[in-house]
Amino acid sequence: MKTKIIKIDKDNIERKKIEEITRAFSDGKLVVIPTETVYGLGANGLDEEACKNIFKAKGRPADNPLILHIAENSQLDELVSEIPELAKKCIDEFWPGPITMIFKRSDKIPNVVTAGLDTVAIRMPSHEIARAILKDCKLPIAAPSANLSGRPSPTAFKHVKEDLDGKVDIMVDGGVTNVGIESTVIDMTSNPPMILRPGGITYEDLKKIIPDVAVDNTTIDASDHAIPKSPGQKYRHYAPIADAYCFAGNLDGVVKEVNKRLKENSDKKVAVLATTETKDDYNGAYIVIDLGSRENMQEIAHNLFDALRKCDEEEVDLIYAEGFDFRGIGAGIMNRLLKACGGKLVLGL
Ligand code: TXA
Ligand code: MG
Numbered sequence: 060m061k062t063k064i065i066k067i068d069k070d071n072i073e074r075k076k077i078e079e080i081t082r083a084f085s086d087g088k089l090v091v092i093p094t095e096t097v098y099g100l101g102a103n104g105l106d107e108e109a110c111k112n113i114f115k116a117k118g119r120p121a122d123n124p125l126i127l128h129i130a131e132n133s134q135l136d137e138l139v140s141e142i143p144e145l146a147k148k149c150i151d152e153f154w155p156g157p158i159t160m161i162f163k164r165s166d167k168i169p170n171v172v173t174a175g176l177d178t179v180a181i182r183m184p185s186h187e188i189a190r191a192i193l194k195d196c197k198l199p200i201a202a203p204s205a206n207l208s209g210r211p212s213p214t215a216f217k218h219v220k221e222d223l224d225g226k227v228d229i230m231v232d233g234g235v236t237n238v239g240i241e242s243t244v245i246d247m248t249s250n251p252p253m254i255l256r257p258g259g260i261t262y263e264d265l266k267k268i269i270p271d272v273a274v275d276n277t278t279i280d281a282s283d284h285a286i287p288k289s290p291g292q293k294y295r296h297y298a299p300i301a302d303a304y305c306f307a308g309n310l311d312g313v314v315k316e317v318n319k320r321l322k323e324n325s326d327k328k329v330a331v332l333a334t335t336e337t338k339d340d341y342n343g344a345y346i347v348i349d350l351g352s353r354e355n356m357q358e359i360a361h362n363l364f365d366a367l368r369k370c371d372e373e374e375v376d377l378i379y380a381e382g383f384d385f386r387g388i389g390a391g392i393m394n395r396l397l398k399a400c401g402g403k404l405v406l407g408l
Pocket of ligand 2: 203204
């Protein structure tokens with residue numbers, strides 16, 4: 060298939076481009092769109108055949124449900140059978156924004172979207188281009204992250220091109236995404252509501268609205284025996300090709316431990332995922348990637364997936380990644396890092 064690229068400037072969105080994308084969605088086509096978290100691979104969420112094609116294009120297992128993206132609260136009514144009070148509060152507080160809520164589903168949604176579950180994931184993105192498209196087409200757009208299954212989610216247009224060129228009808232080039240890790244997923248059908256995937260809206264943000272908000276503990280345990288409540292979380296997403304390790308603890312101890320291992324593995328190509336504060340401290344590494352300053356965790360989230368892709372490109376044998384605090388967006392960063400490392404966490408003393 061020949062993929063059409065449509066470049067859109069988020070500060071000057073041209074009407075006719077949006078209308079072309081709306082037509083494509085109505086015709087059952089696959090369109091990659093930017094969101095504030097990561098790029099999404101979208102199709103009309105009420106069109107069963109179109110949604111099946113999402114799974115084909117990504118190589119996604121059929122038991123991993125999709126998120127429906129909407130532009131207005133009123134669209135919820137036809138998609139869910141119930142909106143709990145706490146969900147209403149979260150909607151008022153956090154939508155549009157990087158949080159996905161799980162509701163009891165309505166009968167209108169094709170089974171392929173929910174992977175046969177009786178619940179559905181819904182999100183209202185804040186990205187200007189995504190919003191313009193969703194407002195115009197007035198359809199719930201099913202969209203997983205626009206990567207091939209098993210690769211890190213795309214945060215720049217070049218990542219989308221690497222993974223999906225020739226596999227979708229249209230790819231929108233909207234520049235780099237902002238948050239850089241996927242949305243927070245919270246199950247609003249459980250009591251108390253439970254965070255299934257940490258992301259841009261943090262535990263601390265949610266606690267202000269839901270004081271007893273729960274967290275699925277598999278979000279910090281990426282080992283094999285941990286069975287997550289969210290189907291997609293059981294897959295070892297974001298996995299780089301190289302064997303990866305995350306180092307936690309006191310930063311000096313981490314630098315010391317990583318350097319010790321760099322010496323022991325001097326015959327291997329090792330990438331170190333470091334921070335601005337430490338990037339000059341790793342001499343034996345094949346490549347040192349600066350994720351950004353520890354003072355700015357948003358920047359680190361923003362750069363993480365690009366760094367993991369770079370490790371694949373450089374065909375390194377080993378990745379040593381510095382760990383972070385689980386506070387704020389740090390929880391989302393560590394969740395993705397631990398997945399990338401298959402749960403291999405080393406303490407630097
Ligand atoms: O930021 C994001 O959420 C991006 C952008 C494109 O919106 N999308 C995204 O989609 O990350 P995806 O499919 O890569 O991740 C969706 C996650 C998966 O882990 C999936 O299993 C979970 O949400 N999910 C979807 N429906 C669910 C449901 N009914 N119950 C529990 N988990 C669900
Ligand atoms: Mg994904």
